[in-house]
Amino acid sequence: MLFKSHKRKIFSMLFIMFLVSTQVVGVFANSYTVLRFGSRGSEVIRLQQELKNRGYFDANTTGYYGPITETAVTNYQRDNRLIIDGIAGRQTKRSLYSQRNTVLKFGSRGSEVVRLQQELKNRGYFHANTTGYYGNITQTAVINFQRDNSLIIDGIAGPQTQGALFSQSATPVVSRGTSRSRSFTEDDVFWLSRIIHAEAQGEPYQGMVAVGNVVLNRVNSSQFPNSIYGVIFEYWGNIPQFSPVEEGTIYNTPGEASVRAAREALNGARPVGNSTYFFNPDKAEGRWIVENNTYVTRIGGHTFYQ
Incomplete structure (x- = not known):
């Protein structure tokens, strides 16, 4: 009887470990779900919303991965030097959802744009309200900052521009002539x-x-x-x-x-x-x-x- 009871305990423990492991794998797999043309669901909605926040997606978030989403992903991959295939795989999603790699450009929206505008305002480049929308005024402010700090002048707040902006060594606007x-x-x-x-x-x-x-x-x-x-x-x-x-x-x-x-x-x-x-x-x-x-x-x- 003692032997059978011991076997039951071992079997129960193994079964519980199996259930836990399958759930962990499931969560891991979901985090890196490969999304491509034809995909549907909440993960696609999240992808579309993040692309919209970055200024790449201009349509409604439908949860369907169609040609508009595919084009947005392709453009994002091109701007961030990723493999250009229009598929939102692990590398693309990791880049897209990473705050430190955020590329902000004309049309971008969200809290990261607010943060950018506030820092530009702190340094004397941005003279409007912080709206969270990357429009003409924000683009002009970024261009002026890039010029004063010897950066590539493209009006896009990428990693290099943001790195300079949020560092203590950036040139303040008051150094510009009279x-x-x-x-x-x-x-x-x-x-x-x-x-x-x-x-x-x-x-x-x-x-x-x-x-x-x-x-x-x-x-x-x-x-x-x-x-x-x-x-x-x-x-x-x-x-x-x-x-x-x-x-x-x-x-x-x-x-x-x-x-x-x-x-x-x-x-x-x-x-x-x-x-x-x-x-x-x-x-x-x-x-x-x-x-x-x-x-x-x-x-x-x-x-x-x-």
């Missing part, structure tokens, strides 16, 4: 918004701010007039510096976006840094600008030089 100490009037907004509208109507919003950036750089340079009006209406010989002056479009009423871009530039947005020239290479040759200045970047149809 342009922020200037005071501007509504007359300045009036003319700056008109040159932006005339030169950059139909361009990306960032390109509109960039035109304002160029005008203000000229105002702050000893090589150009020291007022917005003076810069806009400057002539070299008989040739106006800005074609809208000759064409008369400088007097057109600007749209809301042009006025907003003017105010953003006046508030310190510098998407093209120290650029003092720009032109559209599809409409003009710009040989003198190209041969005598340094290329900075291209935004929409305009290339910018300093």
Whole structure:
């Protein structure tokens, strides 16, 4: 009887260990469920929501892994140097759900964006409310921070940019020249918004701010007039510096976006840094600008030089 009782205890213990082990394996497997085209369920919803938080997924979270989800995963993999296969496997999910690898870009939402905006505000780059949405103002703030800290200027807060931002050695915005100490009037907004509208109507919003950036750089340079009006209406010989002056479009009423871009530039947005020239290479040759200045970047149809 003692022997049979002992056998029963051993059998019971083994059975309990088996049940526990299968549940642990099940939990482990669920953590690394491979999701691909056609997958459904709560894990897909979680994936879609995280992709949406990072700015990769712009649809409703349906729990169905269709072409929109597959494209979002592919784009995320490309941006994070993962194997690009459109499948959310262990490596992709580990990267996606890891807070320290968060890549924030235009369209991103969530608490990580709030944290980013707050730190940019602490350093003097972000002058709006912390909303948790990565829009034009946040992108401009990131670009300005990247430029001041000799980082790759792409407007994306990746690991390198966030590492510099949250370190103690990052350069504060107050080190940037004297342009922020200037005071501007509504007359300045009036003319700056008109040159932006005339030169950059139909361009990306960032390109509109960039035109304002160029005008203000000229105002702050000893090589150009020291007022917005003076810069806009400057002539070299008989040739106006800005074609809208000759064409008369400088007097057109600007749209809301042009006025907003003017105010953003006046508030310190510098998407093209120290650029003092720009032109559209599809409409003009710009040989003198190209041969005598340094290329900075291209935004929409305009290339910018300093």
